[in-house]
Amino acid sequence: MLKKIILTLFRFLVGGLFIFSGLIKVNDPVGTSIKLEEYFEVFSNDIASFFEVFKPFSLELSVFLIVLEVALGIMLLLNYKRNLTVSLLLVLILFFTFLTFYSAYFNKVTDCGCFGDAIKLTPWQSFYKDIVLVVMIGVLFVLRKDLPDNTSKVTSVLVGGSAVVCLILSVLAIRNLPFIDFRAYKEGVDITEAMQPSGVLEYRYIMKKDGEEIVMDEYPTDERYEFVDMQLKNPDALPKIADFGVWNDEGDFTEAILEGDKLLIVISSYDKMDAKKLGNLDDIMDVEGVETVIVTATAADEIEQVMAVQGWEVPYYFGDATVLKTIIRSNPGIVLLKDGTVLKKYHINNAPDLEEVKNSYRY
Template sequence: MNKQGVLWLLRILVGGLFIFSGLIKVNDPVGTAIKLEEYFDVFSNDIAGFFYYFKPLALYIGVVLVVAEVVLGVMLILGVKLKQTVWALGLMILFFTFLTFYSAYFNKVTDCGCFGDAIKLTPWESFYKDIILLVMISFLFYFREDLPENTPRWASVTAVLTMILSFGLAYYAIQNLPFIDFRAYKVGVNIPVNMQPSSPLLYTYVMKRGEEIVNFDQYPSEEGLEFVEMVLKNPEALPKISDFATWNTEGDQTEFLFAGNKVIILSSNLSKMSTANLDKLSNLVKSLEGAPVDVVFMAAATQEEIDAFLNQQNWSIVGLQADATVVKTIMRSNPGVWILKDGVVLDKFHHNNTPEATDVLDLFL
């Protein structure tokens, strides 16, 4: 393959990966913002305090970054201002490589969010992926003078339309919910089942006999062995959900939440909760009084704050506490409505799409 063929192949590979990565995150810009907030928290503590002031801007920064990924990928493949595009991609991959190296080396943000929730990579896997991309983009940068200089008009128009469409999709996902839910709490998931191993966990017991390392499938009864470590042989059998819990002053209420028909209003942060559709939520709560369903308010807050909020809204429903990260994972809006039947997720609603009581009850039929 000649030089132009190699350059064309690299354009396809790099551009395709950026488009794929960007589209997954355009699907869920709120999730990208949550990940950026984690980085800003870490950087404000470890590098410079001013990073803390970027947290309120995380959603806007996230949208710009993910749209840029898609648009630059399209520009690279279609041949739009290739020299400038390669420069922009180089700067972006340097930024991403720094983030993933920092995550991996210092074990700070253990999931970079490179492919959203669709593909989970360890920090080091993310870093190695970025290194490969960095090498490919460096090759394009080195031979940028050999890249086509003229930009076809149709390609420029396509890039502009891609940018407009990407911003539109991101805005729609923010105002509603992600188009495709890749998370562990998506519609159809049986949460209690996914909190258990899918099959018995199998371990290899690594022992030391003198200077010799010996592996056993069961813990050995032989004397004189020194325990080294226990290695899980089938990690794919681990529970898909390991951090879900909810409680109040009376203790753990997880089993209560998984019993019967539940309509759960979720809030990941009471102080930042949108009040735009509280009237619709109040109508839903009032309309479900006497129905064969438990309405629950679950928030990442103290029980005193939850009870005060319920009193303020005049909602006579159960108030439960939960971890903020778990609530953010379940619901990408604050507040949002989550429908469960015996622990199975029936539906989710952004507060902008708060359902009517009749529509909720139909779900339980």
């Protein structure tokens, strides 16, 4: 009886968590692919250059893992093909555990993206979470013969249908923008305000005296204490945005970008840019009172080539590629700013017309 209760509890916890995690990632497959690219980059430098081969397929691998994660969670809840299900779950969680351990121990990828941008975990928190899952899935694997085995056609249709739905939603999220924006640059955010602490930052100090470490709320005046480290007591007060910045050869233009009405054309990568659709932006670049600027992570000669081909004469600035990908999951993408507040964001596939841009600044 106890065994049955434990197996049922573990089955629902693991299955529910996999479905929850997968559905959050379905919302933003591009974000997951960015994390995979980071891992492949780290592994190619630290382990073997072979991992470089996977970088161009990060998006496809992202969608595959997302659909697999949701499907396996549903399969476990429905007791569908128990041997296959628990075996694949064990392989998948061991893979995830390796990634999170590598991130935590070597401090390489500081956010594994386990729950997308919706729930942020530290590398060690992600690793401990995976260890718990390894234990639960390990128990399910060892005792899999005690689990019911459902292979009905109805269940097959449900599992297959859920996988297809996840695939369709993933493609829609890729071809448009995430259905729900959990990032710091979502519509309505005042970037200038988000770059400031929300309160006074408070620290505790780790000091050493006579070989013993002591945690103190105030820095001691006694010179016999040796400083070891300091820890932030209220991390929630940290700025929500700490990495936004734009510049060019003439200097920093971050403050200037966050003043007045701006239409940003964000290009995070020249090689991956959807250049065929840049012409969709021609009509919206001449709105009276709205300055159009390009913010890019590409080289100057590349962006100047783009501007020459398109016949554009607008200023351009540089920004960090990771930040630009965080701002908008489109390359290129369109961001409308009013005094630093994000009014609207558009995927290049859904570029606004002239009237829509004008109306955005009339609220």
